[in-house]
Amino acid sequence: MKALLPRTERGRLTALYGSLLLLAGGGLVALVYVLVGQGLYASVSGVVRTVSPAYRLPVPGETADLGRKPEPARTMAPGESPTPEELKGYAFTQDLSGAVTDATRHRLLMYSLLALAVFAVLSIWLAWWMAGRVLRPVGVITETARRLSGENLDQRISLDAPPGELKELADTFDAMLGRMEHLVSAQRRFAANAAHELRTPLAVQRAAAEIGLAGEPSPQKVARIRERLIGVAESSEHLVESLLLLAVSQEGLEPGAxxxxxxxxxxxxxxxxxxxxxxxxxxxxxxxxxxxxxxxxxxxxxxxxxxxxxxxxxxxxxxxxxxxxxxxxxxxxxxxxxxxxxxxxxxxxxxxxxxxxxxxxxxxxxxxxxxxxxxxxxxxxxxxxxxxxxxxxxxxxxxxxxxxxxxxxxxxxxxxx
Incomplete structure (x- = not known):
């Protein structure tokens, strides 16, 4: 069953919308056919009966005068039976009404099926177009997400669409990109500043060792350099402890602590x-x-x-x-x-x-x-x-x-x- 379904969201939406529209059109055609068919025989029979029984049927050898005005129908007295000619007229009226009704139903069915076929083609095309319009913002979001990297987080979707769920999704995605850009920039600044802060005491220590202790320094100078190196080491230790504390704080609290x-x-x-x-x-x-x-x-x-x-x-x-x-x-x-x-x-x-x-x-x-x-x-x-x-x-x-x-x-x- 899954293999028969379209592989894309647009195809699935097209199948869904097209099926619904086709089902609605088929239901409408069936409803019209049933309603028209139910009252069609009575309408045709009533029209034919108002005309056919009023004509006198021509006798053998007599030419029918179709241009002649119809004679009024004879009113039968109570208990009087119709004549054979009248019975033939009634039978003719019923046969004519049935033939006209069947022909009309057949023609209505043919035209309805033809209209349904045209409607089916239009429904599929309309469903395909509608699905494309609905999924266009999703395509824009996907394309923007595909282009994103650590170097171009400044890109935004900026979806130009009326308010709705997809517009809200695009705006939420833009806000998320803004937060990501801010976090990535903060991380880069943090790494650069941490490297700079750690490099400075190392440079001071190296300069003190290479310059201050060059040659044969006096004991007093060695004591000053030693004090200086200890101070720089303490500063570096405090910096490292602060960085570790910051990292621990950002990880959150341990459940048992x-x-x-x-x-x-x-x-x-x-x-x-x-x-x-x-x-x-x-x-x-x-x-x-x-x-x-x-x-x-x-x-x-x-x-x-x-x-x-x-x-x-x-x-x-x-x-x-x-x-x-x-x-x-x-x-x-x-x-x-x-x-x-x-x-x-x-x-x-x-x-x-x-x-x-x-x-x-x-x-x-x-x-x-x-x-x-x-x-x-x-x-x-x-x-x-x-x-x-x-x-x-x-x-x-x-x-x-x-x-x-x-x-x-x-x-x-x-x-x-």
Whole structure:
């Protein structure tokens, strides 16, 4: 049965549409033939009877005068029998009505079958054309997908068609191509930036070894070069650990590594372990328990606090808040940031200013790691630039609350310096 079906979608649609149209046309022809046939004999018989019985049949040897007006039919009295001539007239009327009815039915059947054959040819052609029109957007999508590669993801279908399912499919495909182009571009930038970030400390180490230790350096110079090499190695180690953490965060959570985590207690512990100096810390920590990986959530809080301290100004302020509705927010003062630059700060190796390769300078992965950990936990992250004159950035992470957890009123905030 499957071997008899057409091999293309257009052929299948043509067979389907053509069969439906042919079935509808055949049904219409049959219906007309039956309806006309049922009333045809009565109509013909009635017409013939109004004319034929009114004529007097010619007797043998008499010439019939067809131009003569018909004589009115004789009205028989009750109980009177028709004459033999009248019986012959009635029989003639019945035979004539039957012959005319049969001839008309035969002619109607022939014309109907001829019309059905023409309709069948037109139906198949119309079904083929209609299937081509319907599947044209699918062909455009297929051709565009066939031309796509990693080098031309900027191509789009841009289907010019009225609103409908296929138009929605083409627009969805274009949106998917846009996301793919963005992801591929981000991956390329990430690879290039990672290579650059890893190449820089290697170049510094090689220069220190080839130039600083050339000849017979003094013990003091060897000590300085050693300290320099250790610092570069630590920076490289931190960069590699950050890259691994980013990769782990993007893979998602392991099923057995999740559990309830108190973010308020986690934030308080991070602040107590490494309190910011020369900065005012305002914390409003309402109880907030979420389900997740405690180690990754610790990195999330730590990176937010480190970013808030590193990009602050002297005598600035850090605000740390948790709320019972599932939100963790960290805000700081600092340089004024253009709101248009905020989305770029969440990408790997993106900084507000060019890297200076100075001590304590980050690798530009902190906020991207925060975003990856938030996505792994099903949380939404929103970063906003603070208005002048405070400047700085406010990052809010909203976590989905566990089922059955109610919103409670948080404890009043406290201020530590």
């Amino acid at each position: 999740t559990g309830p985590v108190d973010l308020a207690a986690l934030a308080a512990a991070e602040l107590a372990a490494d309190p910011p100096h020369a900065l005012t810390v305002v914390r409003t920590l309402a109880p907030l328990t979420v389900t997740g990986d405690r180690a990754l959530l610790g990195h999330l809080v730590r990176n937010l606090l480190t970013n808030a301290v590193r990009h602050n100004r002297e005598g600035g302020r850090i605000v740390v808040e948790t709320s019972a509705d599932g939100e963790l927010a960290v805000s700081n003062t600092g340089p004024v940031i253009d709101p248009a630059d905020v989305p770029r700060l969440l990408e790997p190796f993106r900084r507000r200013a060019e890297r200076q390769h100075t001590a304590g300078e980050g690798a530009g992965l902190g906020l991207s790691i925060v975003a990856a950990i938030a996505r792994a936990h099903g949380a939404s992250l929103v970063a906003e630039a603070n208005a002048e004159p405070e400047g700085g950035l406010k990052v809010r992470v909203r976590f989905p609350l566990p089922e059955g957890q109610c919103t409670v009123t948080g404890a009043p905030g406290s201020k530590i310096g």
